[in-house]
Amino acid sequence: xxxxxxxxxxxxxxVDDKGRVAIPNALRSTLAANSPRADGxxxxxxxxxxxxxxxxxxxxxxxxxxxxxxxxxxxxxxxRGADGRVNDSIMREGANGEAVPFDGSGRFIMxxxxxxxxxxGEHAFFWGTFDTIEIWDxxxxxxxxxxxxxxxxxxxxxxQEKGIAL
Numbered sequence: 001x002x003x004x005x006x007x008x009x010x011x012x013x014x015v016d017d018k019g020r021v022a023i024p025n026a027l028r029s030t031l032a033a034n035s036p037r038a039d040g041x042x043x044x045x046x047x048x049x050x051x052x053x054x055x056x057x058x059x060x061x062x063x064x065x066x067x068x069x070x071x072x073x074x075x076x077x078x079x080r081g082a083d084g085r086v087n088d089s090i091m092r093e094g095a096n097g098e099a100v101p102f103d104g105s106g107r108f109i110m111x112x113x114x115x116x117x118x119x120x121g122e123h124a125f126f127w128g129t130f131d132t133i134e135i136w137d138x139x140x141x142x143x144x145x146x147x148x149x150x151x152x153x154x155x156x157x158x159x160q161e162k163g164i165a166l
Contacts, residue, residue: 005030005033006128007031007132007133009024009026010128010154011158012024012124012158013126014123015120015122015123019109019110021107021109022105022107023046023106023107023126026128027126027128028106034063034064035061042103042104043102043104045100046061046099046100046101046102047097047098047099048097048110048114049096049114050114050117050118051118051134054134054144055140056118056134056141058134058135059126059134059135060131067131069094110124119140121137123164125141127151138158138164142156
């Protein structure tokens, strides 16, 4: 989809005991534009998946699925050995997303396994990466090497702004 909006922005959100969380405003409007409901009402669908190599989640709209699938297929083909075999784990890992609805306020229920996998407790830090949104537990983000100083600084800023001790 050539006219997909880019996910740029960040924010910190509370996660309740049932896993309900609201997508920060900076990212919500892009998600809603990329994932409009067929009935024209507010809200849409967000896909939540485990990141392939970082201890966080990755979120995206349904129109990104064909793009992701094509990228994964290219990576699979690049692994083809002389015997014709490929690394089919690439598709297995990349296809782990779960589609969940979000309402007009950007609230959705974070699926249990991805939330567990990423160690997301009471807070979720959202970071736009153009095609997708990363969702992190703030303490995990700050303890993870090579996440980028700007993203780490933004996470610290939002936590400090909301009085969250790290």
